[in-house]
Amino acid sequence: xxxxxxxxxxxxxEKTIIPFLNACKKVEERxxxxxxxxxxxxxxxxxxxxxxxxxxxxxxxxxxxxxxxxRNFGKEAALLAxxxxxxxxxxxxxxxxxxxxxxxxxxxxxxxxxxxxxxGTRRAxxxxxxxxxxxxxxxxxxxxxxxxxxxxxxxxxxFRLMTRQVVDSILELNEVNRFSKGxxxxxxxxxxYISYENRDRVAGETSWSFWSLLRYSMDGFINFSEAPxxxxxxxxxxxxxxxxxSILFIVCRKLLFGDPVTGWxxxxxxxxxxxxxxxxxxxxxxxxxAKIFLETxxxxxxxxxxxx
Ligand code: UDP
Ligand code: MG
Numbered sequence: 087x088x089x090x091x092x093x094x095x096x097x098x099x100e101k102t103i104i105p106f107l108n109a110c111k112k113v114e115e116r117x118x119x120x121x122x123x124x125x126x127x128x129x130x131x132x133x134x135x136x137x138x139x140x141x142x143x144x145x146x147x148x149x150x151x152x153x154x155x156x157r158n159f160g161k162e163a164a165l166l167a168x169x170x171x172x173x174x175x176x177x178x179x180x181x182x183x184x185x186x187x188x189x190x191x192x193x194x195x196x197x198x199x200x201x202x203x204x205x206g207t208r209r210a211x212x213x214x215x216x217x218x219x220x221x222x223x224x225x226x227x228x229x230x231x232x233x234x235x236x237x238x239x240x241x242x243x244x245f246r247l248m249t250r251q252v253v254d255s256i257l258e259l260n261e262v263n264r265f266s267k268g269x270x271x272x273x274x275x276x277x278x279y280i281s282y283e284n285r286d287r288v289a290g291e292t293s294w295s296f297w298s299l300l301r302y303s304m305d306g307f308i309n310f311s312e313a314p315x316x317x318x319x320x321x322x323x324x325x326x327x328x329x330x331x332s333i334l335f336i337v338c339r340k341l342l343f344g345d346p347v348t349g350w351x352x353x354x355x356x357x358x359x360x361x362x363x364x365x366x367x368x369x370x371x372x373x374x375x376a377k378i379f380l381e382t383x384x385x386x387x388x389x390x391x392x393x394x
Contacts, residue, residue, distance in 0.1 A: 088175045090121045090191075090247075093168030095128050095161050099182040100135040101289035103127070106182050107143060107150070113188045121176070121195065125150045128168045131158035137392075144394040154392040162264040163388040165244070169253055178247045183287040186245035193280060194247040203275035204248050209241040210281040219296065226303045233313035236272045238306075239279065246270065261309075262381050265302075268310040308373050315374065318367035325360060 092110070096103065107125070114123040127140050129152060140152040153167055165179060176198065180186045186207065194205040212220040227240040244266060248256075255273040294302075307314060 087122050088120070089124055089173070090176045090178065090195075091124045091126060091172035091174030093126050093128065093165065093172060093177065093179045094182050095130055095164030095168060095179075096132060096136050096140070096182045097130040097158060097161070097164075097293050098132045098134045098136060099290060100132070100139055102183045102287065103136065103139050103143070105288050106180075106184055106188075109184060110188045113191050117192060117195070123149055124172075124174055126168050126171050127152040127182075128164040129154040130161065130164040131155045141394055152394050153390050154394075156389040156391040159388040161244075162266055165266055166257075166264060167388050167390065169257060172253065175250050176247060177250070177253045179244050181243075181245065183290060185285050185287055186243060187282065187285065190245075190280060190282060191247065197278045197280070198247055198249065201276070202278040203252050204246055204270075204277040206239070206246040206270075206277055206279050207243050208239055208279050208281050209243065209284045211284055212241070213284050215284070219299070222296075222299070222303075226306070230303075230306055230311065233307075234268075234311035236268055236310050238267055238271050238310075242267065242279065244270075251275075262383075262385060262387055263305065263309055263377055264387065265305050265309045268306060272310075304373075308377055314370045318370050321363055322367060325363060329360075 094106070099106075110123070110125070117123075125147075127144075127150070129137050129140055137152075137154055140154070144150045144152050151171070153171060155164070155167070168179070169177065176195070178191065178194075180188070190207060194207075197205045212223070215223075224240065227238060230238055252273060252275050255275075256269055259269055259272070
């Protein structure tokens with residue numbers, strides 16, 4: 087029988103793991119004549135009782151395993167560790183909080199059988215989400231699709247069913263700064279999207295604040311687009327050309343008409359403007375250099391302290 091490996095990143099999920107596993111077991115039973123399930127929980131340095139629960143369930147069920155990090159490395163790292171630990175013919179990634187409904191697995195698997203390589207899920211709406219967050223999320227997708235050649239689907243969740251081949255391709259990308267939404271899209275393949283209505287977490291709280299989301303979206307831009315660098319180059323070139331013309335203009339005016347000293351205020355504001363642009367461009371370049379710096383150190387993306 088073919089095996090489905092399920093990767094579940096967990097950060098402070100003591101309240102959700104059991105309801106999650108119960109919901110999955112129901113689906114597992116229903117699909118038991120075509121797939122055998124294998125669970126890989128990744129404890130991403132939780133500060134609550136997550137690890138104890140994982141130890142318990144992994145000793146209770148033969149097909150339930152866990153990896154536990156030495157500290158919180160972030161969801162991206164947890165996803166990578168989980169994917170590397172899989173050995174099934176099919177692989178899926180799910181959140182522990184039941185926002186990714188396991189009931190969809192049957193429908194997703196049917197699509198895989200039709201010949202798709204990846205079946206992704208996307209939220210049909212952003213109900214229950216603060217308006218301002220929806221606004222920024224929409225703007226992020228709009229902008230990144232404008233400036234990056236990797237297409238990212240608005241509302242696509244990390245919950246997806248993939249074939250072994252796709253996961254192997256993703257694992258071949260050995261960058262340290264991992265922006266999974268981009269990596270998943272970058273590898274290509276035939277992707278089918280299933281929409282479903284947004285759900286609330288069963289328990290616990292989201293670990294994303296507005297600022298952490300903003301930082302995350304900056305990562306998306308820096309990792310998947312050179313546009314910010316190009317913007318800096320272009321605004322630099324344009325203001326350089328404009329300044330050449332204005333120098334010519336000023337010199338000619340001086341020679342033809344003489345030059346009373348006026349306009350120092352506008353001069354100062356122009357200096358400030360150009361100075362500001364330069365700092366901005368330096369900042370953007372700095373961001374990329376910081377990423378290169380991190381990449382060249384070749385630090386491991388995560389450290390596993392315990393396995394089970
Ligand atoms: N998560 C993780 N490490 C982190 C933050 C989150 O492994 O540093 C996991 C979390 O346990 C959950 C999934 O990533 O299974 C999604 O997190 P969350 O529900 O907080 O995000 P949201 O659904 O609000 O986007
Ligand atoms: Mg969630």
